Amino acid sequence: MKNKTTKIIQYCEHCDKEVKCNIIEKYEVMNTFGSEASILTKRAYCPNCHNEVWVGELHNFNLAQREAAWRRQNGYLSIQQLEELLTKYNIGKRPFSVAIGLGEQTFTNYLNGSIPKKSTQQLLSRVYNNPSFYLELVEQNKNLLNEITLRKTIVAANNLINRNETSILFLYATYLLAKCGDITPLQLQKMLYYTQACFIIFYNKFAFTDECEAWVHGPVYRNVYEKYRDYKYDAIPQPLKAPELMSQETSILNLVIEYFGKYSGKILEQFTHKELPWLKAREGLSENDASNRIIDNNLIFNYFTDIKNKYKIVSLPDIQLYINNLW
Numbered sequence: 001m002k003n004k005t006t007k008i009i010q011y012c013e014h015c016d017k018e019v020k021c022n023i024i025e026k027y028e029v030m031n032t033f034g035s036e037a038s039i040l041t042k043r044a045y046c047p048n049c050h051n052e053v054w055v056g057e058l059h060n061f062n063l064a065q066r067e068a069a070w071r072r073q074n075g076y077l078s079i080q081q082l083e084e085l086l087t088k089y090n091i092g093k094r095p096f097s098v099a100i101g102l103g104e105q106t107f108t109n110y111l112n113g114s115i116p117k118k119s120t121q122q123l124l125s126r127v128y129n130n131p132s133f134y135l136e137l138v139e140q141n142k143n144l145l146n147e148i149t150l151r152k153t154i155v156a157a158n159n160l161i162n163r164n165e166t167s168i169l170f171l172y173a174t175y176l177l178a179k180c181g182d183i184t185p186l187q188l189q190k191m192l193y194y195t196q197a198c199f200i201i202f203y204n205k206f207a208f209t210d211e212c213e214a215w216v217h218g219p220v221y222r223n224v225y226e227k228y229r230d231y232k233y234d235a236i237p238q239p240l241k242a243p244e245l246m247s248q249e250t251s252i253l254n255l256v257i258e259y260f261g262k263y264s265g266k267i268l269e270q271f272t273h274k275e276l277p278w279l280k281a282r283e284g285l286s287e288n289d290a291s292n293r294i295i296d297n298n299l300i301f302n303y304f305t306d307i308k309n310k311y312k313i314v315s316l317p318d319i320q321l322y323i324n325n326l327w
Helices: 058-073 079-088 095-099 108-112 120-131 130-141 147-162 168-180 183-203 222-231 245-259 265-272 276-281 295-309 315-327
Strands: 004-012 017-031 034-045 212-213 218-220
Touching: 004 265, 034 058, 034 295, 079 095, 079 108, 079 120, 095 108, 095 147, 120 130, 120 265, 120 295, 130 168, 147 276, 168 222, 168 245, 183 218, 183 222, 183 245, 183 265, 183 276, 183 295, 183 315, 212 276, 218 265, 218 276, 245 315, 265 315, 276 295
Parallel strands: none
Antiparallel strands: 004 017, 017 034, 212 218
16 A cells, blocks of 8 residues: 655754654554564655654554554454444443443543453453443443433444344445355355455455354354355345445456455355364364354454565455465
């Protein structure tokens, strides 16, 4: 991906005057408290002497990016994702904290930068990705919430559940089915998984935040499985029309179709069986043990970020470098 450049007027101590600096956005491999990660940074450079110019706002941005990378590497939700929980479930900080079984002040502390213990982080991740699980917790703790708060957050969670089939995940599934035409449920699951992977590799973000489970035959998105399960080994009927998506989305989905869609579901299954996220989620299980264990989205993010750096993937066709290794 090309570096992005903007401008800002700032004092350059080397030239001893105000200059119109170039702000360059680029990915850098940085140390994140003991390990390395590819991080989007913003740096200002003087157009005259070409030295870096210190800008407080950019410095704070880079520090925040570094902390966010550390959180991803260690399986923690970002501060932004924690804030999203309150919006998703239409609830305040203190009532949300008690609704999921934490102390009244605990979630506020996490928003202010405190790091949850691992078991609490796993709880927060499940709540973030699974509104049905959130409703179970609310039911357990409903006596701690006032009636208005309880009603509002239940409505918000149910709305999220009801919107499942119009979610980004289902829109992408419909696009893949419409453009390919001959996809089995197994193949669709793996193409959605590699859609997630390619968004991470090329755009440094998730395609969707739905939970992915580590089944015997590879990663599975349960809601999609439930919709198409009756087709078993047969091709799913092709939709008449693909949904309209943004160009960024279609470029990745078309990439997945071109580079992964040419393989059968079984071949794609074999690919995922060689990758750390599925293997890690199934640690301790035998080859044929049924499981609904969640593959941590942060583990998926970290793994495919490392793949991007290892294979020096820059342009879309570079994904073939990784596929060649999977063979």
